[in-house]
Amino acid sequence: MTVTNAPTEKVLNINNVNPLIKNVEYAVRGKLAIRAEEIRTDLETGKGHYGFSKVVSCNIGNPQQLNQAPITFFRQVASLCDNPDLLKKENLPLVSQLYPSDSIARAQTLLHSIGSVGAYSHSQGVPHIRNTVAQFIQERDGHAADASHIFLTQGASSGVQTLLSMLTQNSKSGIMIPIPQYPLYSASLALYGATPVNYYLDEATGWSLDINQLTESVTSARKQGTDVRALVIINPGNPTGQCLTADNVRDIITFCHEQRLVLLADEVYQTNIYEPEARPFVSFKKALMDHPDAEVREGVELVSFHSISKGMIGECGRRGGYFECVNLDSLVLEQIYKMASVSLCPNLHGQILVDLMCNPPRLGDSSYESYSGEIKTIYESLVRRSKKLEGVFNNMEGVSCQSAQGSMYLFPQVTLSDKVTAAAEKESMAPDAFYSHAMLEATGVCVVPGSGFGQKANTWHFRSTFLPEEHLFDQFCSDLEKFHSSFLEKYRD
Numbered sequence: 001m002t003v004t005n006a007p008t009e010k011v012l013n014i015n016n017v018n019p020l021i022k023n024v025e026y027a028v029r030g031k032l033a034i035r036a037e038e039i040r041t042d043l044e045t046g047k048g049h050y051g052f053s054k055v056v057s058c059n060i061g062n063p064q065q066l067n068q069a070p071i072t073f074f075r076q077v078a079s080l081c082d083n084p085d086l087l088k089k090e091n092l093p094l095v096s097q098l099y100p101s102d103s104i105a106r107a108q109t110l111l112h113s114i115g116s117v118g119a120y121s122h123s124q125g126v127p128h129i130r131n132t133v134a135q136f137i138q139e140r141d142g143h144a145a146d147a148s149h150i151f152l153t154q155g156a157s158s159g160v161q162t163l164l165s166m167l168t169q170n171s172k173s174g175i176m177i178p179i180p181q182y183p184l185y186s187a188s189l190a191l192y193g194a195t196p197v198n199y200y201l202d203e204a205t206g207w208s209l210d211i212n213q214l215t216e217s218v219t220s221a222r223k224q225g226t227d228v229r230a231l232v233i234i235n236p237g238n239p240t241g242q243c244l245t246a247d248n249v250r251d252i253i254t255f256c257h258e259q260r261l262v263l264l265a266d267e268v269y270q271t272n273i274y275e276p277e278a279r280p281f282v283s284f285k286k287a288l289m290d291h292p293d294a295e296v297r298e299g300v301e302l303v304s305f306h307s308i309s310k311g312m313i314g315e316c317g318r319r320g321g322y323f324e325c326v327n328l329d330s331l332v333l334e335q336i337y338k339m340a341s342v343s344l345c346p347n348l349h350g351q352i353l354v355d356l357m358c359n360p361p362r363l364g365d366s367s368y369e370s371y372s373g374e375i376k377t378i379y380e381s382l383v384r385r386s387k388k389l390e391g392v393f394n395n396m397e398g399v400s401c402q403s404a405q406g407s408m409y410l411f412p413q414v415t416l417s418d419k420v421t422a423a424a425e426k427e428s429m430a431p432d433a434f435y436s437h438a439m440l441e442a443t444g445v446c447v448v449p450g451s452g453f454g455q456k457a458n459t460w461h462f463r464s465t466f467l468p469e470e471h472l473f474d475q476f477c478s479d480l481e482k483f484h485s486s487f488l489e490k491y492r493d
């Protein structure tokens, strides 16, 4: 006998889709971003009437969407790898007029190890590129890295999700995440059915992380029967931009040893460091290897994540990244490899960019001058824009904004009136979502409400990147100031 649903009902419908998926929320591309895309389409097709001519996507750290130029050397190598005919002997005289010698040499080296970018690679990533990453880590930290414990990934996202799923034995499995946090973590924990164990960053002290807060959080969760197994640290922070001190990093490692927690160190913004003297980036790998206690050095299980999407590179669309495992059980590493093999391999374009990120032109290479000049130009502009937007936010009535020590975002706190709260309730929105929607409709600027990252009760925030192009930045800031003033007037108690 064949069973059929009533003709009107779909076999797969919202009532029988995986309930864990329905619990997932990812505000960075949530309702506001969807509305922003609708407006963008309207503007492109001449529909609707808006007081602005374009949408400015400040909801996502996507530099090249806002016309940040790709790094020339990286694209030269990538394009040669994609079209190996250009490297044939008979073509080199012509190609050498367009491509610097070091880009040709790098493409030849990469293709020698890859074969074709159209072929599946090793599931952990091309061994040659993993050796490049190991060398990069060694040079950065002064401690060896084992290439067989490095996995190249489809952006850091897929690596993070691999580890979070590994750590989820059942719904009692608890993973400590910062509040505010980048919602890849809360979304993935919801998807796997794990328990998020929140620890709060302190806004008043520049979003600092207090070990006592970590202790309170893990103790309370364990008392409630949660099997807390790991601690997520995002350093530099997203959305908060804080960069941890060396002492803080060391103390966190000690904490993980004492509390028997796997340490997941999300370090994708490790080169987005805007106060390098006061707050230099210290990797958790370096701090672990430098830890004074051998038991800690050899015991704490650390996984560190990196990505080609951030820094001065911003090659988000190529989906490249890696994670390095330290002190993980060999049988667990086999399970991680098995899961990597299910997806066959990370894409080769992303892998090539990981190689270039970790081994860029060096002093003496023909592209070193141009490469370092491009990096410097982008870096200095990011610093200027972060400071300018921070100043604009802090000059707004009822807004306070911590500086961005790192990353690509500012996360100002905004005081909203009772009228706003009432109006937001009518729209079934959080007050900061209501404010952010009004900003989008008035200016075309799309940000992410603080409620999408988590925040202390009765505080409201929004997150904006400081990525709009510098020659448009004054207008961008002026639009925000005008919107904010008129919004406050409209909803003044």
Ligand SMILES: Cc1ncc(COP(=O)(O)O)c(CN[C@@H]2CONC2=O)c1O
Pocket: 028, 059, 060, 061, 062, 154, 155, 156, 157, 158, 182, 184, 234, 238, 266, 268, 306, 307, 308, 309, 316, 320, 321
């Ligand atoms: C802290 C953090 N970890 C991991 C990722 C994932 O990066 P990839 O998968 O691209 O390597 C992001 C992306 N940042 C998101 C995307 O843009 N804005 C954000 O908040 C991130 O901010």
